[in-house]
Amino acid sequence: MSVDDAQGIFSSIVEDVKKNIENITSEEDAKIQIILRILTDVLGWSYSDIGAERKQDNGFSDFIVSSADKKAFVLEAKRLGVLSVPTKELTKVRHLKLSGNTLLDVQDGIEQAEGYAAPNGITIAVLSDGMRWIIFKSFVSGANYKSQKSFVFPSFEAIQNDFTVFYELLSKCCFGKKLYSAHFDQIQNKRILLSQTLKSPLQEREIKIQPKSNIAFDLDQVFTAFFSRLTGDQDEDLLLECFVETRESRIADFALEKITANVLGNISPPDKQVDDELNRLIQQAVEVESGQTVFVVGPTGAGKTTFLDRFFKRTLSPILRKQCVVVSVNCLDSSGREDTALQWLTETLISKLESILYDENSPSWEQLRGLYYSDYKRRSKGVDALLYKRDPDAFKEKFSVYLDEKVENDREGYLRRILADVVSNRKKLPIILIDNTDEFSPEFKKEIFQFSQSLRRAVNHCILLFPVTDKSAWSFSKTDLYSIYKSKSFFLPTPPPREVFRKRIDFIRNKIEALSSEKDRREYMSKKGIRISIKNLEGFASIIEDVFVDNEYTSKTIGEIANYNIRRTLELSQRVITSTVYQIGDLLKAVVSGGVANLSYSKFMNALMKGDYEVYKPNDNHFILPIFQVSESVKQSPLLNVRILSLLKAVKNAARTVEDKHLNMQSLSNYFDSLGCSEAALDAAVLCLLEAGLIEPFDSSVKNIEPNQRVAITHSGLRHLELSLFNSIFFEQMALTTAIVNHDMADQIRGIYHADCGYREKMNKIRSVFYDYIIREDAANLVVPENGEQFESQREVVNSLSKFITLSENNPQESVDRVFEEILAKAIIATVDWWDLDRGYGFVDVEGKSYQAFLHVQALKDCKVDQVFDGDKLLCDIAKNEKGIFVKTVHDLEAKENTVETVDAEVIRIFPDRRYGFVQISGGGRSAFFHFSNIDKEILDNLRVGKQLKVQISQDKSGKGFLVRNVVHK
16 A cells, blocks of 8 residues: 555545544544554554553553564553643644653653553554654663654644655554654754765766677677576476486485385275386385475575476386376465465365366366265265155256355365375375465465365375475474474575586587577577577587686676576576677687687676676666665765675674574664664665665565564675675776765766776776775764674774775786685695586585585596595695685595495486486395496496395485495495
């Protein structure tokens, strides 16, 4: 509802009150006929948000209004006309001191409202008789609340004339954004709220698109077609085929198949005869389950939905797949309302099941009779027995009426009948997949979860699947409802962007190679009207591979800025590769020759920042936030965003759990209050970072920034922080286009940019001027203590920025764009996360560090090591260059020889197209993962399910599973 709509409703209420004012005589009358209507109809609060007559230590509060289970404000109601506000100006809002003479007669009501609010940690208190409204803060840091000013609306006309202020102070939609904070800061601390004009050295209207040649536009179209292919929108097989496998996903594949076989084992076909393969799979599934709840957990971008889709379409054994009825429900299709959630879920499940099970997408009369056959028999022998004997057709007609009543009016019962039919008559396993619950409220999730469990219990044999983020999973684990039901969880990590690109580029290459004619290849890759002649379309794949696969730094940078959203990652990638920063001749030469384009780190950063423009354009929709930008209405430090991110990074690095990575807003506010930062300035910055995706709330269904809300830094936030503190190109582009309060300094930067001198000399001067500006402005707004461990991250911000003015002091012409190889750690322990012998590389976790390092086979050969396995420990040196972090030197290998077992095993599952499988260890329920690269070719050629092997196994990195290190003999 808009402000204008709300004001119109308020006017209608006022008219009603004036017509009936003689009947509004008691406090209860004022509550019901005025106050409650304004709270719900005008300010947007629902009845469930409002608690009336709540017992407090000092009495009963009239109203406590809450948002998302968090108390928003207390309202103390009085009888109409009781509140006396003797002011001459009755038609506009007044800013009056609570202890002043004007409010002297209402001190008892003010103290009563404060007495309910302050002990309960509620910031805002309201005193009203329906016509007059006094709104104040019950707690003000470092001051007596009565010494502060309040908002006083002395009449209906005052509310009408300043309705926007009234609405932003108390409405539900504005309360979540803490707009009340800005209004109170304006009357209590005017120095931090202002209306200032910001000026950027280069205005947005001046930032021009760089001209492109005709051939460049043609090449753009081809790259556009290529990247649109990479999204998978035009090729449904791509997402399934290009899912990036990890150790965790392979374990989850196998475990889910076992769970499916477990549950199917309890659904006995009538003749007790089952297919041999199905019987074998069921027997191998050691545990016996009648039903199961499975959580597939992973951060955003892990591909949880794609993993499950791929599992049921490609991974699950065909014989098991044939026995399953998979119903997928996307909660994003719902309204999100708790009161209609179950109705929506019921109708969605019915619709999907009917389309899967029945030829005409709905059951025939005979099939409906089958669903309700027990009722049919009961009525034919009971209440309608005489009719059944005398006139069977009449009985059927009457039963049809009964069916209509049951099917249309008892939809939940009808759904249960369908599911029971799947299990009991069709002898199949219903699998219900509930996707995308993360964005909804805890209440909505509980409704969906509980209802799904009731269905599972009703039909006995059923599997429920919930793909959720790690934050949701953590919340689930803390809730009593979820602990009632037995469940299993599988974690999927976010795949490295370079592997996403590699898989998709290989897929496109194979598609192109499979097409027989040049014409078909063109049609697959591009649109009609492309004038450029390309002989070797694989050249496009080579360029993409050179930029985003062979260079870990570029792919990781783009992936993190996009928060690992694959669509955004591809959008940013296309922006980079088609940028005017890259010379079209170089690209075209690489395309035609199939060679490698010389796409340097410096060019990549410039292309990422500028796109097709001459400089960075802040509002170009490229997911890069102008991080030093300040508000036009709130006095802020230009380093406030960076300082918030720096603190949240420190919190994240010190955390052990998902919850610990999040800092609540009250703690954040207290921290920055100690630096002298106003609440309004902090709130404005936090909202900006939330909207840009640089920080995220713990509960993604709650978008506001109330004191109990918790926030954490995202991948994009971490990358923005690193770029703002350590990347000179990023800093320079921010300096050129950030709107600042000092117009003279903006003009100075502009003058330097247009000066007749070398580009690097210009940039050195611009960095220095911009650095001076942000340091001076930061010091004017914040004071960072020189001591105290908790402020170390804030002191480091300035120390890091100072490097931008010392990089080229001795040689102003020196380029600062290059990333030189740098040793990050020497003789440190790193644990092998995963290793692929076929590809000759893998990644290691570095002890005590938050990053992973790339491990190439050459580093092992230099140490005379032939093979490593997941979980092995390396003594090594770690370095960083323009392509990313890598293992530079391996000094020694500490293999898990002391924990290696030699055991007899049987091959129980093979995924030949993915080159891995599982063995069952004799004499126990253990299974172990094996990769084809660890098996000799002679054994591999004869490998089959049921094959007996003697193998060496050890625990994997997690310590919860096993992997095959070597096959001793057949």
